[in-house]
Amino acid sequence: MNCLKDTIKVVMKMKWTLITGAAGGLGQAFCRQYAASGCNLLVQGRSFEQLNTLKIELMKEYSVRIEICVCDFTNNESFKEFSEFLGKYHIERLICNAGFGSYGLFAEADANQMIQMHQVNMDVLMKLNHLVVCNHAESIKEIINVASTASFQPGPWMSVYYATKAYVLSFSQALSIELKSKGIRVCALCCGPMETGFSKRAQLKHTWMQKMVMVTPDYAVKCAMKGLKKGKSIVVPGFMNRMLVSFSSFMPSSLRLSMMSLIQSRRK
Numbered sequence: 001m002n003c004l005k006d007t008i009k010v011v012m013k014m015k016w017t018l019i020t021g022a023a024g025g026l027g028q029a030f031c032r033q034y035a036a037s038g039c040n041l042l043v044q045g046r047s048f049e050q051l052n053t054l055k056i057e058l059m060k061e062y063s064v065r066i067e068i069c070v071c072d073f074t075n076n077e078s079f080k081e082f083s084e085f086l087g088k089y090h091i092e093r094l095i096c097n098a099g100f101g102s103y104g105l106f107a108e109a110d111a112n113q114m115i116q117m118h119q120v121n122m123d124v125l126m127k128l129n130h131l132v133v134c135n136h137a138e139s140i141k142e143i144i145n146v147a148s149t150a151s152f153q154p155g156p157w158m159s160v161y162y163a164t165k166a167y168v169l170s171f172s173q174a175l176s177i178e179l180k181s182k183g184i185r186v187c188a189l190c191c192g193p194m195e196t197g198f199s200k201r202a203q204l205k206h207t208w209m210q211k212m213v214m215v216t217p218d219y220a221v222k223c224a225m226k227g228l229k230k231g232k233s234i235v236v237p238g239f240m241n242r243m244l245v246s247f248s249s250f251m252p253s254s255l256r257l258s259m260m261s262l263i264q265s266r267r268k
């Protein structure tokens with residue numbers, strides 16, 4: 001009995017990395033690389049089976065602990081339980097990766113789906129940042145919020161998604177300043193197009209230009225880890241993506257919007 005109590009105490013004192021959307025493309029890459037660097041993982045997703053398969057695979061390769069948290073972020077009750085569950089752990093790193101988009105005209109979009117997009121891409125991300133900063137102040141050291149190259153300009157045909165990612169970038173940058181004195185690093189990972197489940201769910205295809213600038217999820221994660229170490233608050237993986245982001249920042253906004261409109265209209 002005492003032995004069991006001691007084991008529980010040891011587990012509770014351990015430091016954990018919380019990764020949301022862990023079963024998906026970029027989320028899985030985060031899990032692999034943080035497990036490879038010896039971090040214990042709290043992996044969140046909506047399917048226990050998918051997370052368990054990932055857990056078994058990672059535990060065969062790396063000697064780390066992995067705990068599964070099943071939660072649908074569009075369900076308030078489920079999110080409340082998830083937040084309470086997190087109270088048992090010392091979280092040293094938060095990776096807010098869960099998110100989704102949808103392609104199509106705003107006037108034809110499903111209102112419920114847009115509300116859910118707000119919930120998952122912004123509200124939950126903000127709430128989790130608040131939770132770790134307030135309730136895990138002793139242990140939290142790093143936060144990565146997954147934004148996008150979509151964060152840097154409006155995106156016709158994906159207006160709500162682009163706006164949610166602009167929020168993630170703005171919020172993360174501001175937070176990185178506020179939390180600096182507490183020794184907490186915050187970074188917005190602004191990924192360009194990647195081959196994951198994202199485009200299938202959003203019902204969009206990548207144009208030749210997007211295929212040219214595509215990076216792998218593994219590469220994006222490596223950039224995030226490296227950028228965070230260097231204290232960067234924004235990381236854009238891939239030379240071409242960085243060029244496009246800087247180039248478009250010098251463009252007049254009307255020209256930038258016309259270009260985006262042309263690119264976005266061809267993604268169906």
Ligand SMILES: NC(=O)c1ccc[n+]([C@@H]2O[C@H](COP(=O)([O-])OP(=O)(O)OC[C@H]3O[C@@H](n4cnc5c(N)ncnc54)[C@H](OP(=O)(O)O)[C@@H]3O)[C@@H](O)[C@H]2O)c1
Pocket residue numbers: 020021022023024025026027045046047071072073074097098099100101120146147148149190191192193194195196197198199201
């Ligand atoms: N792929 C790209 O081209 C691209 C480009 C820029 C930024 N991003 C961003 O990268 C992040 C990861 O996306 P990905 O490319 O890896 O796509 P993905 O494979 O579709 O992964 C998205 C993850 O978000 C989770 N998620 C979606 N809705 C959720 C909900 N209601 N509750 C809880 N979790 C939910 C999914 O969970 P389930 O596994 O349970 O479905 C999934 O694990 C997203 O924030 C996305 O916006 C992607």
